[in-house]
Every structure is written in C-alpha cells, then in structure tokens.
Amino acid sequence: MEGPYLSTVSETIQAAIAPVFLLAGIGAFLNVMVGRLARIVDRARNIEQLHPRSTGPEHDRHVWELRIIDRRIAVINNAIFLCTASGLAICFVVAMMFVSRLANWHIGIWVAISFIISMLLLMAGLIYFLVEVRMSLEAIHVREELLELDRKK
Template sequence: MSGQVLEIIHIGQVIQAAVAPVFLITGIAALLGVASNRLMRVMDRARELENSLQDATDVAIKKVQSEELRFLWKRISLINKAFSLYTLTALLLCVVITTLFISHIYTIQLSLMISITFILALAVLILALLLSLREILLTTRSLKIRLKLRKLKIPED
C-alpha cells in the first residue's frame, strides 16, 4: 500500500479513538442541561421562600422556612460544584481528543498522557455524579421540611 493510503487508514483510526470521548462530551452536555434546569428551579424556590420568610409572622413557620432555605442553599452549592466538575470533565475530554490528533500529526508518543487525562476525566465525572446524587438526596430531605410547613399552616376558609 502507498504511504498516502496508510496515512488515511491511520487518521481513520485516530478518529475512531476520538469517538468515545466525543460521545461522553455529548452525555455531559445533557447533564449540564439537567443541572442548569435544577439550579434555576432551586433558585426560584429560594427567592420565593425568602420573600415569604420576610412576610411570615408565625415563629414556627419562620423556623421551618429558614430550615428549608438552608437546605436550598446547600442544594445550590452542590449543583454549582457538580456543574463545575461536569465542565472540567468536558474540558479534559477535549484535551484527550486534541492530544490524539497532535500525537498523530507530529508522530510523537503521547499515549501515557492521553490515558492519564482520560482516567482523570472519568474520575472527575464520578465526583460530579456523586455530588448530583447528594443533591437529589438532599431534595428528598427538603421535601420532608415542606411537609412540616404544610402541617403548620392554618388552612384558609
């Protein structure tokens, strides 16, 4: 085979190697969308609760609302951290893809760097997923607080 044909075959293999990180980036983009939507909803609820807290006169209701607000701010913090880690994962995967092509173009051995960067990206992704899980569990706990609040409120006639 000619050198040009071998070169085309080799670049095809590089592109195949880049496919997995590209698919991961697509999945991470979806996770970023989910995190963004969750963040918006939690922030809206926090604003609503802050306004309600200012207007509340019942001490018991204020206490429960303050507790829920504290949970909401914890959730906001967790979502922000997860969002940052998802973004870092995507950036690391971009480095993996770029390094694959640089390795091919300049015919230098960068497989160790590529492997380490890919492993690091997956480790960061695991941390982001764990933070997301923690935020979801915190959501469940905050629902219990809202149930307490409903029991305290006096029904309107």
C-alpha cells in the first residue's frame, strides 16, 4: 500500500485553512461568552448575599434582578453550547476533508452538509448571544428615582 503523497497532504492542508481560521474565530467568541457568563454568575452571587437582608422595594428589585439573571444564564449557556457544537462540526469538516482526500472517498456532499450545519449552529449561537445582550440591557436599566429627574437645579 502506498502512503499519501506530500502534495496531497499539502493541498488538503491548504483547503482546510479557511475552516481552521473559522474555528479560531469561534474559539475567540466562546472566550467572550464564557467571560460574560462569569460576570453574570458574579452578579448573581452579589445579589444573593444582599437578598436575605433586603426588605420592601429593594427586596422586590433583588428578586426581579435574580429572575433576569437566571434567564440570562440559561440563554448564554445555550449560546455557548451552540457555538461549541459549531466548532465541533468545523473540526469534523476538517477531519472529513483529510479522510476524503487520503482514502480517495467521494464524500464532498457530507463535507458540505457538515459545514452548513456548522454555520446554522453558529448563527443560532449568535442569536442567543444577541438575546442575552439585550436581556443584560434590561437588567441595568437605571431606576428613575436614582436619576433624580424631578429635582430642581
């Protein structure tokens, strides 16, 4: 049995460069999302410490914010899952490219389908990320009483 020619491996590596760059981008984006998750968890822990001692409107505000944080954690977790699945699908694409080339299998349709699935997963992850960002804006809405809009200058 004859091994793969260097030119075959080299051409496959060249073809795999674009998906590998995409994988690097997904990794950087996952880093951002995990950072957001850490900040959300930190905020939840801070409010959980204040919550038992709070009363009245402040207690209601803590409960409201904890509910938003709980939803944000679920949404960002979904975004992380979907983007990770997208990255795994890209890895599968690269592996299939090599197997196809080295074993002379004609599985281009499966490579294309895997790439499309990866893009759909990435799109879904980005949508969840956008939803979480919008939710975070709702959570940091400044209360009117703190703005002192009715105060005379």
